Amino acid sequence: MKTYDAVLLVSFGGPEGPDDVIPFLENVTRGRGIPRERLAAVGEHYMLFGGVSPINGQNRDLLEALRRDFGEHGVDVPVYWGNRNWDPYLRDALAQMRDDGVRRALCVVTSAYASYSGCRQYREDLAAATAEVPGAPALDKVRHYFNHPGFVAPTVDAVVDSLAALPEGAREGAAIAFTTHSIPTGMAAAAGPEGGAYERQHRAVAEVVAAEVARRTGRAHRWDLVYCSRSGPPTQPWLEPDVNDHLEALHGEGVPGVVVAPIGFVSDHMEVVYDLDTEARETAERLGLPYQRAATVGTDPRFVAALRELVVERDEAEAGARPARPAVGALPPSHDVCPVGCCRNLRGPRPALCGRD
Ligand SMILES: CC1=C(CCC(=O)O)c2cc3nc(cc4[nH]c(cc5[nH]c(cc1n2)c(C)c5CCC(=O)O)c(CCC(=O)O)c4C)C(CCC(=O)O)=C3C
Ligand SMILES: [Fe+2]
Numbered sequence: 001m002k003t004y005d006a007v008l009l010v011s012f013g014g015p016e017g018p019d020d021v022i023p024f025l026e027n028v029t030r031g032r033g034i035p036r037e038r039l040a041a042v043g044e045h046y047m048l049f050g051g052v053s054p055i056n057g058q059n060r061d062l063l064e065a066l067r068r069d070f071g072e073h074g075v076d077v078p079v080y081w082g083n084r085n086w087d088p089y090l091r092d093a094l095a096q097m098r099d100d101g102v103r104r105a106l107c108v109v110t111s112a113y114a115s116y117s118g119c120r121q122y123r124e125d126l127a128a129a130t131a132e133v134p135g136a137p138a139l140d141k142v143r144h145y146f147n148h149p150g151f152v153a154p155t156v157d158a159v160v161d162s163l164a165a166l167p168e169g170a171r172e173g174a175a176i177a178f179t180t181h182s183i184p185t186g187m188a189a190a191a192g193p194e195g196g197a198y199e200r201q202h203r204a205v206a207e208v209v210a211a212e213v214a215r216r217t218g219r220a221h222r223w224d225l226v227y228c229s230r231s232g233p234p235t236q237p238w239l240e241p242d243v244n245d246h247l248e249a250l251h252g253e254g255v256p257g258v259v260v261a262p263i264g265f266v267s268d269h270m271e272v273v274y275d276l277d278t279e280a281r282e283t284a285e286r287l288g289l290p291y292q293r294a295a296t297v298g299t300d301p302r303f304v305a306a307l308r309e310l311v312v313e314r315d316e317a318e319a320g321a322r323p324a325r326p327a328v329g330a331l332p333p334s335h336d337v338c339p340v341g342c343c344r345n346l347r348g349p350r351p352a353l354c355g356r357d
Contacts, residue, residue, distance in 0.1 A: 001312075002316070002318070003315050003318040005077055005101075005105065006079070006080060006097055006105040006137065007066070007070075008080045008082060008093060008094075008105045008106070009059065009062065009063055009069065009080065009107075010084070010087075010108045010122055011059050011083050011109070011110040012084055012085055013027075013083030013084055013087070013089075014046075014053025014055040014269075015052065015086065016051075016056055017050070018288075019051070020045045020051060021137060022043065023074075024086050025039050025294060027085040033113040034232060036233050037089075038232075042231070045275075048274065048278070049273070049274075054268050054270065054273055055269050056083075058268065058298065059081060061141065061146065061299050062110075062267070062298075062299055063081050063222075065299040066300065066304060069301070070308060071280065076310055078298075080093045080097055080102075080105070081093060081095060083095060091132045094130060094133040094136040094137065098135045098136055098137060102196065103351070104137055104138045105138070105139055105140075105225075106120075106139075106140050106142060106314055106315070107126065108141075108142055109122050110144075110267070111266070112151060112266060113199040113233055114144055114192040114301060114334070115144050115191040115343055116191070116346070117181070117183055117344045118198070118345035119144070120271065120344070120355075121334045121355050122141075123348045123355060125172075126141075126243050126352075127351040128349070130353065134253045140314065140337075141307070141353075142279055142311060142336075143325075144201070145199070145307070145310055145334075146202070146263075146334075147204060147208070147328055147329050147330050147331055147334075148309075148310065148327065150302045150305055150309065151303060151306055152208055152209060152328050153302050154210075154300035155209050155294070155297060156216070158261065159259055159261050159293035160217060161244060161295070162293065162294040162295075163176075165292050166290050167257070170256040170257025171225035171257065171259070172219060172256075173255060173256045174222065174258060174290075175221060175249075175250050175258050175260060175263065176203065176221050176222070176258075176259050177224055177260045177262050178205070178263050179223070179225075179227065179228055179243050179260050179262050179276065180202050180262070180263060180264025182227035182230040182242070183239055184236055184237065184239075185193075185238060186237075188239055190343065190346060192342060193335070193342045194285055199225070199239070201331060205263050207329060208329035208330070221259075224241075226243045227241065228243045228262075228271055228276060231269075239282045243276065243280045244279065244331070245350055246301070247283050247291075248287065250289065251287040251289045251307075257289065259292050259293075260280060260292070262276055266297055267296050272296060280293075282327060310324070313325060338355030338357075339356075340356045341357065
């Protein structure tokens with residue numbers, strides 16, 4: 001590596017026991033206007049899993065896989081880990097990095113798409129953490145990787161496997177429901193440099209995955225982009241349709257089966273294990289609709305390699321080279337540095353790193 005002397009895996013964080021749940025939810029929702037009832041309901045989802053979010057274990061696995069992959073490919077920098085909302089916090093990771101002599105580090109965020117929640121809020125929290133740690137390293141962030149071949153290829157395999165796992169009579173006519181986190185429509189309108197990037201990027205992934213799945217199965221499956229995990233007050237519009245309503249609609253149209261592909265998540269977060277594997281599955285069971293949930297990329301070696309390639313790509317670009325920037329589907333590779341106003345914070349500006357503003 002030429003420019004960077006460390007990589008920082010930046011994630012959301014999650015509770016690791018019952019006593020963590022409420023303080024974690026307070027961290028996440030501070031100043032976000034989430035109704036009390038919604039918070040209580042989400043707290044119960046965590047309690048169904050012993051108060052333990054799956055996300056930290058998944059990040060530990062990813063960290064280990066990244067370190068191994070880096071070692072096997074001569075990428076000779078340490079990999080640190082910090083979260084926005086739970087221990088290990090970003091500020092602790094930055095303090096450790098400083099103490100270890102790290103001057104300039106490259107962030108890999110466990111969120112593949114643009115939006116305030118998926119990008120700028122991470123950048124703002126990196127700025128806040130840096131402000132708390134005198135001598136913290138300078139930070140950059142790798143480009144959005146939703147259309148990187150190493151994200152798309154395992155997603156294609158996962159959908160093909162899930163179609164094959166449906167009962168025979170449901171397979172041929174099965175629909176694919178590409179599913180992501182709902183966000184307020186105002187946030188969606190402000191996503192990316194020109195707005196609308198959250199939906200556009202998901203649609204591009206869905207399109208390219210569906211086309212490759214059709215090539216593999218010999219059948220063009222009907223597909224839709226749908227949403228889960230809505231919160232916020234009922235009066236505030238969020239992206240729709242909700243996955244549960246969509247299952248009702250598919251059933252009403254006589255669709256014989258469905259594969260839910262959670263393309264909005266890089267691993268089996270609580271939204272996946274509760275909102276999809278528990279709630280949406282129950283909806284499908286009530287309807288008698290055969291249902292399979294496709295795997296997330298997790299620690300698929302192709303995804304881990306993609307993250308390493310993104311690190312090397314950026315390192316080379318910073319050193320003045322013009323590396324290849326692999327991307328599949330309708331959209332070009334994303335920017336390295338967020339332009340001014342990218343994923344605007346509708347509540348007003350806060351300092352953010354890794355961008356022009
Ligand atoms: C786009 C998006 C991603 C994907 C990008 C990314 O990965 O970052 C994401 C990820 C995640 N969201 C998570 C958890 C929560 N998100 C909440 C609330 C919200 N999320 C939002 C959006 C997103 N969220 C929004 C617009 C809100 C409303 C409040 C606000 O405007 O900020 C709440 C509060 C309760 C509720 O309202 O649901 C919780 C507990 C976890 C951890 C899961 C685990 O433990 O496995 C993860 C990975
Ligand atoms: Fe969230």
